[in-house]
Amino acid sequence: MHSIKTLAVVLFSFLISSQLFAQETSNDTDEDKLSLYEGSIDNQFEYVIQKSYSYQEFKNVKKTWLYELKAHTLDSLKALQNDLDNTQKSVDSLVLEIQGLKTNLSDTKMNLANTIEEKDNMALFGMPMSKSNYSTIMWSIIGLLLILLLVFIYKFRNSNAVTRQSKLALSDIEEEFEEHRRTALEREQVVRRQLQDELNKQKKTK
Numbered sequence: 001m002h003s004i005k006t007l008a009v010v011l012f013s014f015l016i017s018s019q020l021f022a023q024e025t026s027n028d029t030d031e032d033k034l035s036l037y038e039g040s041i042d043n044q045f046e047y048v049i050q051k052s053y054s055y056q057e058f059k060n061v062k063k064t065w066l067y068e069l070k071a072h073t074l075d076s077l078k079a080l081q082n083d084l085d086n087t088q089k090s091v092d093s094l095v096l097e098i099q100g101l102k103t104n105l106s107d108t109k110m111n112l113a114n115t116i117e118e119k120d121n122m123a124l125f126g127m128p129m130s131k132s133n134y135s136t137i138m139w140s141i142i143g144l145l146l147i148l149l150l151v152f153i154y155k156f157r158n159s160n161a162v163t164r165q166s167k168l169a170l171s172d173i174e175e176e177f178e179e180h181r182r183t184a185l186e187r188e189q190v191v192r193r194q195l196q197d198e199l200n201k202q203k204k205t206k
Helices: 002-026 041-051 063-116 131-205
Strands: 053-055 058-060 122-124 127-129
Touching: 041 063, 041 131, 058 131, 063 131
Parallel strands: none
Antiparallel strands: 053 058, 122 127
16 A cells, blocks of 8 residues: 555656656746846745646645745845835935924024114125115025925925835735745645545545
C-alpha cells in the first residue's frame, strides 16, 4: 500500500514537472522579463502566476514563492510607510512655516495701518522718507510675503495629494496581496483534495 502511494506521488510530481516545463518553454520570451526577486510587486505576482502549475482553472503555487511575495510586499509596505512618515513631517514643517508667514503678514498689515495714520515724512530703518516711498516699500514687502505664502500653500497641497495617493496605493497593495493569498490557499486546497481523490481511486483499483 505504501509503495502504491509512493508511486502515485511520483507520477503526480512527474506530471506537474512536465506541465511546468511546457509552460516555461512556451512563455520564455515574456518570463525573461519577469522575476520573483526583481521588479515591481505586480511583476513578481505575474511571475508567480505564469510559473505556477496550472490545473484546469486553478494554479498550484509554491509555498516558498508565497513567502517570498509576502516578504517583498511587506518590504514595499514598509517603504511606503516610511515615505508617508517623511511626507507627514514635510507637511507639518510647511504648516508651521505657513503659520509663521500668516503671522508676519498680519503684523505687516497692522504696521501699515498705523503708518498710514502718521505724517507724510516718516523714518524707516532710521532713514527719513516720504509717505509714498514708504508705502511702496511696504507693499513690495507684502507682495513678496504673499508670493511666498502662495508658494508654501502650493507645496502644502501637493504634499497632501502625495499623502493621499500613497495611502491609496498602500490600500490597493494590501487588498491585492490578500486576494492573491486567499486565491492561492483555495487553489492549494483544491489540488490537495484532487490528489487525495486520485490516491483513493488508486486504492480502490488495487
